[in-house]
C-alpha cells in the first residue's frame with residue numbers, strides 16, 4: 046500500500062487520486078463477516094424490533110457491498126463518502142439504475158435510490174450534520190473509517206459521530222491493532238483504549254473479539270452502545286480496569302481446571318437436590334459453568350466483558366446465541382437449550398426479574414466478591430440475595446490478608462462478611478446466616494504472585510437460611 050501517501054490522504058483529494066487510479070485495496074467484494082455476525086445485535090441495541098424501523102449509517106463507505114447487504118435486510122441505509130466517483134461507481138457497478146442525484150449544499154451531494162432507502166451522501170464526513178443525513182441514525186457500521194482518518198482528527202470524527210447518533214443506538218467497529226504503526230501504513234492501528242478514550246465517557250464500549258495473528262497484529266471488534274449510567278462525566282466505570290485486563294490477556298486468576306472448592310462443596314450447594322439452578326457471579330471464562338452445565342444443572346453467569354463470555358462458550362464447545370438487552374445495557378448469551386445463560390453487564394445493573402420466577406438454588410462465588418470495590422459490597426450482598434430462593438446455599442471464597450498489597454483480590458475479615466450477609470429476611474420465617482467452613486494459609490501463594498503482605502488466609506464461607 047505504498048501508494049497511499051499518508052500526507053496526501055489527510056485530504057479528500059488524496060483519496061480521490063487513488064479512486065481515479067483504480068487503487069482501492071480496502072475494497073472487498075464480499076459482505077464483511079463481522080457485519081453479518083453482529084447486525085442483529087446492533088438492531089437490538091438501538092431498541093428497534095425490525096430493520097425497517099432503523100436508519101443504518103456507514104461512514105466513509107467507499108463502494109462497499111455491505112450497503113447492499115444492509116438494504117437487503119430491510120434497513121434504511123445511509124453511507125457517506127468523500128469521493129464522488131466512488132458514489133456513482135457504487136450505483137453503476139451494482140446496476141442500480143434509478144439513482145437520483147441531488148445537490149444538498151456546496152460540496153454535499155445525495156446519491157439515492159428513488160425510494161430513498163439506500164443513499165450515499167457524497168462529501169466531507171467532517172461537515173456532516175443530522176440534517177444532511179436526513180435525520181439521526183440508529184446503527185453504525187465502521188470498518189476502515191475511523192482507522193482511515195488522520196490520528197489528529199479522531200476526536201473530531203467522534204464528535205461528528207456523536208452528533209448524528211440517536212439516543213439509543215448500536216455502533217459496530219472493526220479494526221486492527223498493531224504494537225507500533227510503521228510510518229505511512231494504513232489503516233491506522235486502533236486499540237480498545239483508543240475507542241474507550243473517544244466514546245467511553247458517554248457510552249458503553251464493549252470488547253467483543255480480539256484475535257492476534259503471528260505478527261501480533263490484533264483483529265478487534267467493538268460495540269459502542271447507549272449506557273444509562275454514563276453522563277459524559279469522568280465517573281469511574283467499574284468495568285474499565287477489567288476490560289483492560291481482558292484486552293491485554295492479563296487474566297492470572299483464570300484456571301484451566303474445575304475449582305477445587307466447587308468439587309469440595311458440591312453437596313453443600315446441591316442441598317439434597319438432584320438438579321439445581323446455580324449462579325456464578327462475575328464469572329469470567331471460568332470452566333466451572335460448563336462443568337455444572339455438563340452435570341445437567343441450570344447455570345447462570347454474570348460477567349461484564351463480552352470477550353470473556355464468548356471465550357467461555359467457545360472453550361466449552363457450546364453453541365450459543367447472543368442478544369442485546371437494553372435493561373442491563375448489555376448482552377445475554379445462551380445455549381440453544383437455554384440451560385446456560387450469561388448476562389453480560391455490570392453486575393450492579395443486573396435485574397432480579399431476568400433470572401426468572403424460578404430463582405437460583407445456589408451461588409458459587411470465586412473471584413467475584415473479592416473483585417468488586419469495597420464501597421460496592423453492601424449493594425452486592427443485597428442484590429445477590431435477591432437472585433436466590435429462600436432455601437439457598439452460597440459458597441463464598443475470600444482472602445483475609447494484611448500488608449501493602451491492596452488487591453484485587455481484595456481482602457475481607459470475618460466480621461465484615463457476617464455483617465454483610467447475616468440477618469437478611471429470605472422467606473416468611475428464615476434469615477440468612479454465614480458460617481466459616483474452612484481456613485487455609487495462603488501466604489505462599491501471595492509470595493509467588495509478588496503481593497506484599499504480612500499474612501494471608503483463604504477463607505471459605507457457607508451462607509444459607511436458618512430460622513431466626
Ligand SMILES: C[S@@+](CC[C@H](N)C(=O)[O-])C[C@H]1O[C@@H](n2cnc3c(N)ncnc32)[C@H](O)[C@@H]1O
Pocket residue numbers: 283284287288298299300326327328329330331347348349350353390391392393411412413416417
Ligand atoms: C477475578 S476475575 C474472576 C473470574 C471467575 N470468577 C473465575 O473464577 O475465573 C473477576 C471477573 O469479574 C469481572 N467483573 C469485575 N467487575 C464486574 C462488574 N461490576 N460486573 C460484572 N463483571 C465484573 C471481570 O471482568 C472478571 O472477569
